[in-house]
Amino acid sequence: MANRWETVIGLETHVQLRTVSKMFCGCSAAFGAPPNTNVCPVCLGLPGALPVPNELALKLAVRAALGLGCTVHPRSLFARKNYFYPDLPKGYQISQFEQPLATAGSLSYLSPDQGIATATIVRLHVEEDAGKSLHDRFPKQTAIDLNRCGVPLIEIVTGPDFRSPHEARAYLLTLKQVLEYAAISECDMEKGSLRVDANVSVRRAGETALGTKTEVKNINSFAFVEKALTVERDRQIAVLEAGGTVAQQTMLYDSKTNSVRPQRSKEESHDYRYFPDPDLPPLMLSEEFVAEQQTQLPELPAKKRERFVEKYGLSVTDAAVLTAERAVADYYETVVHAGSGADAKLAANWVMTEVLADAKDHGERLRVQPGALAGLISLVRGGTLSHQAAKRVFSEMAEHGGEPRNVAEALGLTQVADTGVVAGWVSEVLGAHPTEVERYRKGETKLLQFFVGQVMKVSRGKADPKLAQRVLEERARSLGDLK
Amino acid sequence: MPVAVKDNICTLEYVTSCGSRILEGYRSPYEATAVNKLKAAGALIAGKTNCDEFGMGSSTEHSAFGRTLHPFDKTRVPGGSSGGSAALVAAGAVPAALGSETGGSVRQPASLCGVVGIKPTYGRVSRYGLVAFGSSLDQIGVLGRSVHDAARVLSVISGRDPKDATCEDRDSLRLPNVPESLQGFVIGIPKEYFPPDLDPAVRRACDRAIRLLRELGAAVRDVALPHTQYAVPTYYIIAPAEASSNLARYDGVRYGPRFDGSEDVRALYRTTRGEGFGAEVRRRVLVGTYVLSSGYYDAYYRKAQQMRALIAQDFRNVFDRGVDLLFTPTTPTPAFKAGEKIDDPVAMYLSDIFTVTANLAGLPAISVPIGRVKGLPIGGQLVGQAFLDDEMLEAAYALERAVPAGEEA
Numbered sequence: 001m002a003n004r005w006e007t008v009i010g011l012e013t014h015v016q017l018r019t020v021s022k023m024f025c026g027c028s029a030a031f032g033a034p035p036n037t038n039v040c041p042v043c044l045g046l047p048g049a050l051p052v053p054n055e056l057a058l059k060l061a062v063r064a065a066l067g068l069g070c071t072v073h074p075r076s077l078f079a080r081k082n083y084f085y086p087d088l089p090k091g092y093q094i095s096q097f098e099q100p101l102a103t104a105g106s107l108s109y110l111s112p113d114q115g116i117a118t119a120t121i122v123r124l125h126v127e128e129d130a131g132k133s134l135h136d137r138f139p140k141q142t143a144i145d146l147n148r149c150g151v152p153l154i155e156i157v158t159g160p161d162f163r164s165p166h167e168a169r170a171y172l173l174t175l176k177q178v179l180e181y182a183a184i185s186e187c188d189m190e191k192g193s194l195r196v197d198a199n200v201s202v203r204r205a206g207e208t209a210l211g212t213k214t215e216v217k218n219i220n221s222f223a224f225v226e227k228a229l230t231v232e233r234d235r236q237i238a239v240l241e242a243g244g245t246v247a248q249q250t251m252l253y254d255s256k257t258n259s260v261r262p263q264r265s266k267e268e269s270h271d272y273r274y275f276p277d278p279d280l281p282p283l284m285l286s287e288e289f290v291a292e293q294q295t296q297l298p299e300l301p302a303k304k305r306e307r308f309v310e311k312y313g314l315s316v317t318d319a320a321v322l323t324a325e326r327a328v329a330d331y332y333e334t335v336v337h338a339g340s341g342a343d344a345k346l347a348a349n350w351v352m353t354e355v356l357a358d359a360k361d362h363g364e365r366l367r368v369q370p371g372a373l374a375g376l377i378s379l380v381r382g383g384t385l386s387h388q389a390a391k392r393v394f395s396e397m398a399e400h401g402g403e404p405r406n407v408a409e410a411l412g413l414t415q416v417a418d419t420g421v422v423a424g425w426v427s428e429v430l431g432a433h434p435t436e437v438e439r440y441r442k443g444e445t446k447l448l449q450f451f452v453g454q455v456m457k458v459s460r461g462k463a464d465p466k467l468a469q470r471v472l473e474e475r476a477r478s479l480g481d482l483k
Numbered sequence: 484m485p486v487a488v489k490d491n492i493c494t495l496e497y498v499t500s501c502g503s504r505i506l507e508g509y510r511s512p513y514e515a516t517a518v519n520k521l522k523a524a525g526a527l528i529a530g531k532t533n534c535d536e537f538g539m540g541s542s543t544e545h546s547a548f549g550r551t552l553h554p555f556d557k558t559r560v561p562g563g564s565s566g567g568s569a570a571l572v573a574a575g576a577v578p579a580a581l582g583s584e585t586g587g588s589v590r591q592p593a594s595l596c597g598v599v600g601i602k603p604t605y606g607r608v609s610r611y612g613l614v615a616f617g618s619s620l621d622q623i624g625v626l627g628r629s630v631h632d633a634a635r636v637l638s639v640i641s642g643r644d645p646k647d648a649t650c651e652d653r654d655s656l657r658l659p660n661v662p663e664s665l666q667g668f669v670i671g672i673p674k675e676y677f678p679p680d681l682d683p684a685v686r687r688a689c690d691r692a693i694r695l696l697r698e699l700g701a702a703v704r705d706v707a708l709p710h711t712q713y714a715v716p717t718y719y720i721i722a723p724a725e726a727s728s729n730l731a732r733y734d735g736v737r738y739g740p741r742f743d744g745s746e747d748v749r750a751l752y753r754t755t756r757g758e759g760f761g762a763e764v765r766r767r768v769l770v771g772t773y774v775l776s777s778g779y780y781d782a783y784y785r786k787a788q789q790m791r792a793l794i795a796q797d798f799r800n801v802f803d804r805g806v807d808l809l810f811t812p813t814t815p816t817p818a819f820k821a822g823e824k825i826d827d828p829v830a831m832y833l834s835d836i837f838t839v840t841a842n843l844a845g846l847p848a849i850s851v852p853i854g855r856v857k858g859l860p861i862g863g864q865l866v867g868q869a870f871l872d873d874e875m876l877e878a879a880y881a882l883e884r885a886v887p888a889g890e891e892a
Contacts, residue, residue, distance in 0.1 A: 041513050045732045047506065047614040048493045048515060052648045080728050082775070084752055091731020142748075144736070273775035275784060278619035278725055280648050 005202045005240075007233045008210055009162040013175060014153050015185045016129070016193035017060040023128040023152035024051030024094065031191050035145040043150035045089035050279050053078075057152035061101055061126045062285065062293040064154055064184045067300055068121045068175075070105030072290050076125075078280040082273040087131035087144050095155075096125035097274040101283070108302060109174035110320070111167050119171045120159040127153050148192075154184075160199065160210060165229035172196060172225060177301045181326045189221050198229055201246070202236045211236070212246040216260060218253045228253035232260050304329055312336065312344035321352050328356070331366050338374035346377050354394050367398040376404040383464050384414055386456075414462070419471065422455070422463050426471050429454040440476075448472055485529035486521055486636060487571050487580035491538055492623065493612040494518050496528055501614050502536040502546035502564075505733045505759030507740055515612020516647070517581060517623050517640040524639040529577050532567030536761045537730065538585050538616040540564050541834045543592070544825055545763045552821075554596060555859070559818040562592030562834075565626065569596040572626045573860075579627040579636045585617045586718050587813075587838025589624035590850035590864060594813035597852045597860025597888065599633045599879070600626050604870050605845035606651040608637070609644030615729040617722035618649075620842040630851065630879045634658055637872070653870070659877040661884065664700040668878060669807050670865075671706035676811035676837055685861055688854035688892035689812050692863045695885040696810065701878070706806060708797040711840060713790050715832060718839040720774050720787035726764075727771025733759060766828065795844040802868050808878055809866040811837050813850040817859035837864060847872040849879045852888035860888070 025042035041049040065072050079097035105121030131146040162168040176187040187194040201213035219228045251260040301323050308319035323329045335347045379385040393408045440447045455468040491501040493511035500506040535545040543551040543566025551566045553559035554574040561570040565582030569592035582589040584602045593600025602624040627633025642655035735741035735755030742758040774783035824831040841848035850862035867875030
């Protein structure tokens with residue numbers, strides 16, 4: 001049924017800027033303080049208090065706009081968005097409406113449906129957050145925490161560019177990557193530092209006019225983005241297939257039941273009565289200021305990915321994995337450039353497997369120093385450690401630190417490259433497997449690998465496997481048989 | 484020096500109720516920058532003065548705590564909204580008091596009470612701690628026994644404040660010397676401020692003041708400010724629009740009295756705001772909400788902003804042609820009777836007809852007593868160029884010295 005319908009999604013993402021203090025006052029913007037402790041006359045909206053913009057927040061907002069390829073306007077306006085709600089102490093939110101900070105950007109991302117795709121960024125503006133209403137704290141009462149009130153946000157609005165829920169999710173993950181790279185936001189949906197609302201509509205395949213859209217809210221985890229959008233898309237299709245019409249309304253997603261429900265009309269504000277905030281002069285940004293923010297932007301993921309492919313000869317997929325997080329990309333490059341330089345492809349394999357697996361189990365910490373990993377890789381290449389042994393050394397270094405060679409020796413894992421010793425193990429193995437020796441002599445040469453494996457076993461992994469193979473081959477050649 | 488402070492300016496010492504039930508008993512946990520600067524300069528905060536609720540009114544009758552009487556005639560109003568400050572200075576209780584202006588709320592009561600009232604250039608004095616009415620128009624002003632008393636206080640409270648983004652980054656105002664003459668000053672007389680139906684006694688007082696300015700050496704020139712007729716309607720769109728948003732915070736949730744109506748939060752808002760605000764405030768909140776509503780914004784608010792720009796341009800045109808200052812009557816009449824205009828909001832609004840333009844254009848203006856009309860004081864107004872408050876004060880010093888303010892015009 002879904003094939004006859006096309007889904008159209010646009011996203012509005014609210015991102016908390018990584019500042020120490022709030023957007024318009026000096027209060028701490030930290031998450032998790034006891035309720036109503038990070039507050040002052042300004043963010044409490046006390047009579048007579050006035051807002052003053054936070055310069056760092058403006059810098060971060062401009063960096064975000066530049067990172068998303070937007071035009072940053074030399075003059076933009078703060079506006080008041082008026083509505084009554086108990087956790088909005090001034091009765092309005094300071095935001096931007098006409099003349100936002102930035103417009104007309106784009107973000108290229110890897111669409112699961114169509115490969116590299118481009119989302120248009122319609123606008124990016126600065127605003128302050130509201131407080132929090134807690135309805136479950138006291139029975140029949142609403143508690144209000146105003147710590148979040150006045151925390152700086154940017155809102156990033158895309159065009160109706162996504163054709164499926166997973167495409168929308170792919171964009172969102174790419175956006176998160178960019179914002180994390182540039183240290184603009186922590187982008188933690190669980191802590192609310194990244195929030196997303198979606199405009200969803202469907203239309204019959206081939207139609208060009210947009211269907212009636214609904215706004216889906218309350219998607220509070222990355223895991224739910226796709227689910228919430230799918231549920232709403234399916235709901236709209238079902239309504240239309242049944243001959244009904246989609247009502248333009250706000251739908252709230254409930255992750256517990258994986259369903260959406262219309263927001264009560266009482267909860268909706270129909271007219272925000274936006275007007276320029278007379279407490280804040282037009283925001284004028286000089287060319288120098290904007291240029292300075294450009295220099296503060298790091299190499300962004302897409303650029304880095306291309307460079308990794310070109311410079312290190314990696315596949316696009318591997319480069320994408322390594323550049324997904326800035327810390328991992330930096331780690332990888334440090335490994336490659338450490339000491340005499342590790343092999344770029346070997347290093348990539350190590351980082352993508354051992355390092356990322358270990359990080360996943362340990363709070364995303366990269367526990368082995370990049371220099372140590374580089375050393376470990378060269379021990380493997382030089383034949384001192386088998387790959388299996390190296391993995392054990394890696395785990396040991398992750399837990400207790402240390403230099404790879406010392407750790408390997410302490411664990412007794414250094415490979416024995418002494419021909420005499422290896423020859424002893426070879427003799428032991430041949431003596432223990434007369435049947436296999438007989439079969440080998442009759443032409444089953446592939447049994448050589450079996451003997452190598454047995455040598456590794458009796459040496460408990462310490463024999464250099466290449467040396468063992470050579471000794472076995474020599475024994476076969478010189479004696480004509482293996483006896 | 485004791486200085487009284489209007490009830491809409493935050494002080495640590497006293498209640499800050501803005502003449503409103505909705506802030507009855509409200510104690511601010513911080514004080515206004517202007518109050519802070521006054522105290523730092525050694526002034527004593529003598530007390531808080533009554534005002535029209537949130538500064539909305541021209542008679543100090545719109546106070547939840549009762550009207551203020553005219554100090555010379557109990558049956559009359561002292562003007563407003565800073566009527567308490569004006570009456571107190573006129574009665575000789577304090578040499579100066581802080582007031583605030585959105586459309587003439589310092590100059591109008593100064594004119595009616597026979598004292599000096601200064602509204603500085605917008606951005607000259609920090610608004611931090613001044614409870615907002617119309618933020619783009621609001622400015623703390625000073626009422627004083629004399630130009631000197633008022634100017635001294637203004638000089639102390641003026642200057643930069645990092646807590647107010649609309650306050651200019653300038654040093655505090657320099658106090659000018661009393662000039663020997665006004666030689667070199669060009670004073671414009673805008674004809675729109677002298678309509679044919681102007682009270683003849685007020686006109687006589689103004690004519691006398693103009694003659695004295697001329698005798699002091701000033702060149703007097705007729706000028707035109709063609710958009711003046713649109714000033715009051717423009718003002719009564721912009722000020723209520725901003726007020727409707729500024730007063731949204733008084734909802735009974737966090738501070739101030741909470742009026743009964745607890746079945747849900749909407750009912751709490753409705754009852755608290757319905758009971759807490761007086762009729763004039765409710766009227767302006769309704770008007771302001773209307774003109775900002777979608778579908779009406781372009782017809783009212785945006786048009787009013789365009790007109791405001793034209794009004795400001797009128798002044799710049801005149802000043803660009805070599806005029807230094809303008810002279811006009813401050814008010815169309817002397818103090819009117821209590822109750823006379825209370826049921827006629829438009830008549831009340833028209834008492835600000837000569838003062839709102841300076842607020843719309845952000846210019847400095849001062850009212851100086853220029854005589855008596857049937858025993859009641861009347862003021863003349865000088866309007867200066869933006870941030871040339873000191874030049875305006877210089878001329879005011881000279882006019883004050885020359886004019887027989889106690890004499891019938």
